[in-house]
Amino acid sequence: MLPKRYDQARPFATLGIILLVWLLLPLVLKVFTRATFFEIQAPLVVADSYAEDLRTFWANRLHSKDELLKAGKDLSGLFAQYAYSTQQNAELQAEILRMENLLNLPPMPAFRFEPARVARRDFSGWWSRMIIRKGSNYGIPVGAPVVFSGGVVGRVTEVHRYTAVVDLITSPTFRLAATMSGDNRPFSYQGGLNDAFKSPRGLAEFVPLDVHVTRATPKRVVTSGLGGVFPGGLTIGELAELESSPDGLFRIGEVALDERLGALTEVTVLVPLNPEEQ
Amino acid sequence: MRKQDPRWLIVFAANLLLWWLVGLANDYLAGFSLHLYLGGLFVVYASLQLDRKHGLIAIVLTGLMFDAAEPVPFGTSLFLFGLIHATLLYGRRQFPRESAVFGIVVAQLANLFLFIALSFLLVGANPNPAGAWLRLFVDLLASQLVILLIAPWFLALQQRTMEMLRVHPETGRRVAS
Numbered sequence: 001m002l003p004k005r006y007d008q009a010r011p012f013a014t015l016g017i018i019l020l021v022w023l024l025l026p027l028v029l030k031v032f033t034r035a036t037f038f039e040i041q042a043p044l045v046v047a048d049s050y051a052e053d054l055r056t057f058w059a060n061r062l063h064s065k066d067e068l069l070k071a072g073k074d075l076s077g078l079f080a081q082y083a084y085s086t087q088q089n090a091e092l093q094a095e096i097l098r099m100e101n102l103l104n105l106p107p108m109p110a111f112r113f114e115p116a117r118v119a120r121r122d123f124s125g126w127w128s129r130m131i132i133r134k135g136s137n138y139g140i141p142v143g144a145p146v147v148f149s150g151g152v153v154g155r156v157t158e159v160h161r162y163t164a165v166v167d168l169i170t171s172p173t174f175r176l177a178a179t180m181s182g183d184n185r186p187f188s189y190q191g192g193l194n195d196a197f198k199s200p201r202g203l204a205e206f207v208p209l210d211v212h213v214t215r216a217t218p219k220r221v222v223t224s225g226l227g228g229v230f231p232g233g234l235t236i237g238e239l240a241e242l243e244s245s246p247d248g249l250f251r252i253g254e255v256a257l258d259e260r261l262g263a264l265t266e267v268t269v270l271v272p273l274n275p276e277e278q
Numbered sequence: 279m280r281k282q283d284p285r286w287l288i289v290f291a292a293n294l295l296l297w298w299l300v301g302l303a304n305d306y307l308a309g310f311s312l313h314l315y316l317g318g319l320f321v322v323y324a325s326l327q328l329d330r331k332h333g334l335i336a337i338v339l340t341g342l343m344f345d346a347a348e349p350v351p352f353g354t355s356l357f358l359f360g361l362i363h364a365t366l367l368y369g370r371r372q373f374p375r376e377s378a379v380f381g382i383v384v385a386q387l388a389n390l391f392l393f394i395a396l397s398f399l400l401v402g403a404n405p406n407p408a409g410a411w412l413r414l415f416v417d418l419l420a421s422q423l424v425i426l427l428i429a430p431w432f433l434a435l436q437q438r439t440m441e442m443l444r445v446h447p448e449t450g451r452r453v454a455s
Contacts, residue, residue: 011330011364018338018360022353030352037346044298121305124313125413126400127349157349172404173349192404196311196416203405262309 035160042163045131049119109231111270114138118264119163125194128171132267135164143229145270150258151235152223153267169236170200170257177227178204178236180211181220189221189236193254200262202255204239209251215240221255283450284443285328286335292436293320293340313417317344318389319425321359323436325366326375326384327447337363350400358395362388382429386422393418
């Protein structure tokens with residue numbers, strides 16, 4: 001029989017063996033295991049999302065007809081604006097197509113809009129992610145951009161059978177090339193400035209020296225379209241303050257993001273129609 | 279020992295329930311830029327009460343469950359949970375492991391270790407690491423407070439489930455009702 005000290009150290013030896021086996025395990029088995037464990041948890045995540053929708057439905061049923069009619073009346077003006085914007089959009093799309101044919105330009109990226117309900121939000125100091133209720137069953141690819149009415153939400157990083165994981169623009173691992181609205185010079189945007197009980201912010205780096213903003217006249221930060229993932233012109237946030245970078249060659253500042261990012265219930269995934277061209 | 283020994287399954291199911299509840303809480307707290315990490319609480323009962331084999335199975339499955347849902351290298355939580363499990367197994371006979379207070383203390387210390395280990399692993403990606411540590415400190419404070427509040431309930435839940443199924447957590451023998 002082993003001495004007591006060695007007998008008690010057996011758990012560490014077991015752990016070492018498990019670690020060794022894990023390191024030598026083929027990648028395909030690890031990928032399969034990860035997908036399996038994620039799918040085990042997915043029904044729990046999605047179920048409470050459906051329960052929340054049901055709760056909202058029955059809460060709305062309690063409203064009186066007068067309240068619903070008033071809400072519909074308030075929205076009718078907004079619908080009229082959106083209808084006009086949709087008509088304008090169609091005319092502008094036709095004009096762009098005419099210009100592309102006239103000038104022999106490559107086509108702009110085209111997307112299919114896939115709306116999806118948000119099932120779960122996970123905003124920690126290490127990452128910012130959300131799980132949406134659509135996955136490969138709706139043809140959502142990895143890397144697809146995700147947007148909402150206020151602009152960019154993030155990028156799809158994982159796709160499973162019925163769910164997908166979105167890395168938000170507030171995540172430290174999220175970076176993209178941005179520009180100021182009305183300017184075509186790109187600079188870097190990175191998420192990650194998420195203090196507790198405060199609005200989310202991102203970091204703008206390598207901003208040109210001649211860009212000036214103030215709190216009274218902030219500038220809108222939009223996607224540049226470079227990289228082919230996000231179409232250009234989508235709102236990221238607002239830049240109200242800039243300071244010189246440590247090397248003095250550029251300027252850096254904090255981008256104020258939309259406060260609704262923490263309470264989104266529905267987003268739209270832009271599924272590329274021609275992924276091989278991007 | 280019982281032919282069909284469900285001890286690892288009971289603990290894993292309880293951990294799955296807690297995982298779901300913590301996910302709900304984090305979903306609600308997302309709007310306040312606050313996050314709860316209760317990894318230490320998932321390890322305590324399996325490490326202090328179960329025998330080595332069933333405790334290891336429950337810990338491995340729980341670690342894989344964590345890793346599947348988090349953007350960390352797959353196997354990170356598996357290794358960290360396994361390390362805590364091995365450490366607790368090494369010295370648990372010297373402490374009053376039946377005591378709820380001891381369980382709470384162990385959960386707090388284990389969670390602190392896990393939180394700091396994950397932070398050192400992941401904070402480098404942040405554009406402002408110093409500011410990130412401040413946010414992480416607030417999250418850690420909230421997480422430790424929540425563990426203090428719910429650890430007695432969670433440990434009692436698992437113990438009571440074992441009692442209802444009339445199985446001793448460490449030996450696996452049938453106990454009288």
